[in-house]
Amino acid sequence: xxxxxxxxxxxxxxxxxxxxxxxxxxxxxxxxxxxxxxxxxxxxxxxxxxxxxxxxxxxxxxxxxxxxxxxxxxxxxxxxxxxxxxxxxxxxxxxxxxxxxxxxxxxxxxxxxxxxxxxxxxxxxxxxxxxxxxxxxxxxxxxxxxxxxxxxxxxxxxxxxxxxxxxxxxxxxxxxxxxxxxxxxxxxxxxxxxxxxxxxxxxxxxxxxxxxxxxxxxxxxxxxxxxxxxxxxxxxxxxxxxxxxxxxxxxxxxxxxxxxxxxxxxxxxxxxxxxxxxxxxxxxxxxxxxxxxxxxxxxxxxxxxxxxxxxxxxxxxxxxxxxxxxxxxxxxxxxxxxxxxxxxxxxxxxxxxxxxxxxxxxxxxxxxxxxxxxxxxxxxxxxxxxxxxxxxxxxxxxxxxxxxxxxxxxxxxxxxxxxxxxxxxxxxxxxxxxxxxxxxxxxxxxxxxxxxxxxxxxxxxxxxxxxxxxxxxxxxxxxxxxxxxxxxxxxxxxxxxxxxxxxxxxxxxxxxxxxxxxxxxxxxxxxxxxxxxxxxxxxxxxxxxxxxxxxxxxxxxxxxxxxxxxxxxxxxxxxxxxxxxxxxxxxxxxxxxxxxxxxxxxxxxxxxxxxxxxxxxxxxxxxxxxxxxxxxxxxxxxxxxxxxxxxxxxxxxxxxxxxxxxxxxxxxxxxxxxxxxxxxxxxxxxxxxxxxxxxxxxxxxxxxxxxxxxxxxxxxxxxxxxxxxxxxxxxxxxxxxxxxxxxxxxxxxxxxxxxxx
Amino acid sequence: xxxxxxxxxxxxxxxxxxxxxxxxxxxxxxxxxxxxxxxxxxxxxxxxxxxxxxxxxxxxxxxxxxxxxxxxxxxxxxxxxxxxxxxxxxxxxxxxxxxxxxxxxxxxxxxxxxxxxxxxxxxxxxxxxxxxxxxxxxxxxxxxxxxxxxxxxx
Ligand code: FES
Ligand code: FES
Numbered sequence: 001x002x003x004x005x006x007x008x009x010x011x012x013x014x015x016x017x018x019x020x021x022x023x024x025x026x027x028x029x030x031x032x033x034x035x036x037x038x039x040x041x042x043x044x045x046x047x048x049x050x051x052x053x054x055x056x057x058x059x060x061x062x063x064x065x066x067x068x069x070x071x072x073x074x075x076x077x078x079x080x081x082x083x084x085x086x087x088x089x090x091x092x093x094x095x096x097x098x099x100x101x102x103x104x105x106x107x108x109x110x111x112x113x114x115x116x117x118x119x120x121x122x123x124x125x126x127x128x129x130x131x132x133x134x135x136x137x138x139x140x141x142x143x144x145x146x147x148x149x150x151x152x153x154x155x156x157x158x159x160x161x162x163x164x165x166x167x168x169x170x171x172x173x174x175x176x177x178x179x180x181x182x183x184x185x186x187x188x189x190x191x192x193x194x195x196x197x198x199x200x201x202x203x204x205x206x207x208x209x210x211x212x213x214x215x216x217x218x219x220x221x222x223x224x225x226x227x228x229x230x231x232x233x234x235x236x237x238x239x240x241x242x243x244x245x246x247x248x249x250x251x252x253x254x255x256x257x258x259x260x261x262x263x264x265x266x267x268x269x270x271x272x273x274x275x276x277x278x279x280x281x282x283x284x285x286x287x288x289x290x291x292x293x294x295x296x297x298x299x300x301x302x303x304x305x306x307x308x309x310x311x312x313x314x315x316x317x318x319x320x321x322x323x324x325x326x327x328x329x330x331x332x333x334x335x336x337x338x339x340x341x342x343x344x345x346x347x348x349x350x351x352x353x354x355x356x357x358x359x360x361x362x363x364x365x366x367x368x369x370x371x372x373x374x375x376x377x378x379x380x381x382x383x384x385x386x387x388x389x390x391x392x393x394x395x396x397x398x399x400x401x402x403x404x405x406x407x408x409x410x411x412x413x414x415x416x417x418x419x420x421x422x423x424x425x426x427x428x429x430x431x432x433x434x435x436x437x438x439x440x441x442x443x444x445x446x447x448x449x450x451x452x453x454x455x456x457x458x459x460x461x462x463x464x465x466x467x468x469x470x471x472x473x474x475x476x477x478x479x480x481x482x483x484x485x486x487x488x489x490x491x492x493x494x495x496x497x498x499x500x501x502x503x504x505x506x507x508x509x510x511x512x513x514x515x516x517x518x519x520x521x522x523x524x525x526x527x528x529x530x531x532x533x534x535x536x537x538x539x540x541x542x543x544x545x546x547x548x549x550x551x552x553x554x555x556x557x558x559x560x561x562x563x564x565x566x567x568x569x570x571x572x573x574x575x576x577x578x579x580x581x582x583x584x585x586x587x588x589x590x591x592x593x594x595x596x597x598x599x600x601x602x603x604x605x606x607x608x609x610x611x612x613x614x615x616x617x618x619x620x621x622x623x624x625x626x627x628x629x630x631x632x633x634x635x636x637x638x639x640x641x642x643x644x645x646x647x648x649x650x651x652x653x654x655x656x657x658x659x660x661x662x663x664x665x666x667x668x669x670x671x672x673x674x675x676x677x678x679x680x681x682x683x684x685x686x687x688x689x690x691x692x693x694x695x696x697x698x699x700x701x702x703x704x705x706x707x708x709x710x711x712x713x714x715x716x717x718x719x720x721x722x723x724x725x726x727x728x729x730x731x732x733x734x735x736x737x738x739x740x741x742x743x744x745x746x747x748x749x750x751x752x753x754x755x756x757x
Numbered sequence: 758x759x760x761x762x763x764x765x766x767x768x769x770x771x772x773x774x775x776x777x778x779x780x781x782x783x784x785x786x787x788x789x790x791x792x793x794x795x796x797x798x799x800x801x802x803x804x805x806x807x808x809x810x811x812x813x814x815x816x817x818x819x820x821x822x823x824x825x826x827x828x829x830x831x832x833x834x835x836x837x838x839x840x841x842x843x844x845x846x847x848x849x850x851x852x853x854x855x856x857x858x859x860x861x862x863x864x865x866x867x868x869x870x871x872x873x874x875x876x877x878x879x880x881x882x883x884x885x886x887x888x889x890x891x892x893x894x895x896x897x898x899x900x901x902x903x904x905x906x907x908x909x910x911x
Contacts, residue, residue: 075854222790415856666891698881
């Protein structure tokens with residue numbers, strides 16, 4: 001789920017290019033793609049306000065600074081963390097900073113569109129890394145221009161000027177001035193030809209220090225505006241009754257009762273994609289537009305729709321799992337083969353083989369999908385809770401035909417995303433409805449809509465095989481996976497590439513094991529699929545980290561020692577998947593040793609108590625968990641203690657990293673405990689939190705440590721890193737306590753059933 | 758026409774009487790701090806106080822609140838003076854996406870009235886709100902802190 005746009009590796013010389021670009025040059029889009037435009041007022045493109053330096057910095061007369069944030073805020077705290085970078089280099093007091101959310105910024109080029117002020121969008125845990133250099137340069141450039149303004153005003157050489165928080169000082173001349181007094185002049189200066197040098201890390205006052213979220217006060221007083229909180233003059237509310245059967249279409253409908261509901265204004269069909277075609281929206285349906293949310297919901301209840309036959313009407317989870325097993329009994333697509341796996345396996349002293357099932361799951365952000373749009377003849381205005389504002393713009397363009405420059409996209413706060421809001425089907429839906437009615441529309445999804453219409457995390461059946469020599473060393477390894485690929489229904493997708501989002505070749509332990517094979521089988525089921533926080537890492541970490549434990553136990557080895565032995569085989573490996581270019585296994589070892597020590601791993605525990613560990617490398621970051629559980633004789637288990645650790649290189653905001661690690665751990669556990677999407681007769685069975693039960697506070701132990709461990713001076717992503725090891729650490733702990741191995745998620749009643757059988 | 762008090766002000770609602778209080782608050786009274794998460798009483802995002810009791814506003818109609826007094830998150834602080842529970846949330850920097858937090862705060866306010874010195878078990882047994890972002894570790898700390906702050910206030 002990497003979002004391709006700007007990389008922050010520009011050399012200082014790029015700065016002049018950026019200015020050139022914003023002046024409206026027509027360099028090809030590929031060169032432009034994502035190059036952040038540190039604009040200056042001189043070209044007038046940013047703003048006419050003389051308090052602004054470029055797009056991001058607005059200095060008020062009293063010295064308060066408003067920093068723009070162009071990235072979606074989905075709970076990961078980027079709206080605080082990125083302004084920290086600007087503030088550090090601009091040299092201002094953090095308590096003088098306020099944050100302003102910026103709309104989507106795109107400009108037209110000869111061959112398409114490009115970013116106006118850098119790539120926008122969050123996914124693949126890249127929100128920080130893509131902006132790390134860029135946002136510091138924004139701040140440093142602003143600071144330099146303020147110093148230049150001061151030098152000009154005082155008629156002193158620039159070299160004699162420096163700054164302290166919020167002011168420029170010239171010691172030889174005995175002068176100083178607040179940024180608020182200088183900004184007017186600074187905003188008229190030309191952009192420096194080269195980017196100023198960035199601060200050495202040991203001088204950081206803000207970056208690297210734990211900072212609270214800038215928006216907490218708004219959130220806890222109810223003032224923060226989420227997508228569903230948008231209220232505009234003349235706005236109507238819409239809901240859609242979508243086909244309950246996957247790929248069903250509307251054969252006919254009777255809307256007389258719906259239209260009789262007080263407040264219902266209009267009812268009409270909305271056309272979805274043809275079966276198998278790429279999704280612009282998820283389903284066919286009938287829209288109900290009303291003057292209140294409740295009237296729309298009531299109107300929808302009163303609708304009578306006849307659904308057509310669907311090619312997926314007999315789809316079921318049961319069939320899917322059965323077919324997976326049948327497939328695994330045959331030969332699949334060998335997608336990676338190194339050394340000689342069959343020979344090594346045949347020569348192995350011992351062989352371990354087990355099969356695991358990981359279900360489809362839903363994103364279920366607490367704020368269901370929704371979107372505001374007003375599509376007029378010549379323009380559109382959209383307020384979207386989204387991870388991808390440019391996706392929103394493209395979706396709106398696709399269904400309205402309006403030029404993307406005439407589509408204004410603003411981003412609200414987002415009530416959770418987890419990958420769901422990388423797709424912008426809800427934007428397309430609301431634009432269709434607004435275009436049809438001419439009204440400003442708030443599209444409301446109920447919880448049922450949200451759980452039953454999702455781009456689900458793919459489910460799959462994994463067969464793991466390991467061969468070991470007589471010293472207990474792993475010499476051969478294979479993972480065979482039958483699943484529904486995330487790339488199902490992607491445009492222009494070739495069958496032979498369907499495996500790619502499900503098996504990441506360079507993941508542990510490929511580089512450590514000489515004879516290694518990956519095999520894939522694609523199974524068909526009509527469920528839409530997408531990226532779910534950490535995508536296949538969460539799935540594969542569960543499988544691999546569970547299997548490693550099984551290998552250890554069955555060959556009389558210690559699970560920690562076995563991991564450390566494998567990780568210790570190489571110092572660094574190339575990593576071609578997202579999160580590379582390299583992976584350092586020793587960083588996982590460090591975390592594993594750390595969490596094991598914290599939880600006192602080697603202390604023997606009484607029966608019914610056990611500790612499990614796991615570690616995984618995800619999108620450039622490293623994480624490990626140690627979890628202790630207690631289990632009673634009936635199979636009721638309690639998570640007694642959690643030790644989590646993350647190595648994200650350098651934590652820009654350790655407080656936000658800790659929060660993400662806590663949340664990611666709970667996400668991993670919550671999903672493993674009870675969550676599963678199933679299909680019966682072509683319909684998603686789960687409808688709401690009563691049968692898609694998220695974890696509550698009662699299962700989260702008071703003994704919960706989240707450790708943020710720096711490694712070097714390069715930040716990696718954070719949001720997804722903490723999810724993958726959590727579930728296998730839990731199931732490994734359950735095994736340690738009971739001897740019962742959980743090979744199928746969710747855990748649900750399995751332990752109770754096995755221990756009372 | 759239904760008459761009730763919201764955040765200590767008398768108000769009237771002239772929409773459909775079967776409208777859940779949640780949607781009346783959000784659409785009609787423009788009090789969007791109260792959130793919709795499930796509509797079936799599971800998530801607690803919609804929690805408000807009705808005559809001092811924490812209630813899920815998706816589960817009661819506006820006509821049921823005739824003559825009653827409703828307090829929403831917007832009415833919890835006294836001007837700029839945050840409620841101790843909000844203050845504790847601020848200190849612990851609880852929210853991630855923030856969507857569930859107003860409901861959690863309203864739940865906690867009443868919970869602490871019943872359990873001024875709560876144990877972890879009290880919290881586990883009574884605070885049933887869902888937080889998809891998993892802020893529970895900080896929620897627990899903030900509840901204990903709020904209990905301290907409330908005790909100091911008395
Ligand atoms: S919306 Fe009322 S409990 Fe979820
Ligand atoms: S903070 Fe996002 S749901 Fe609780």
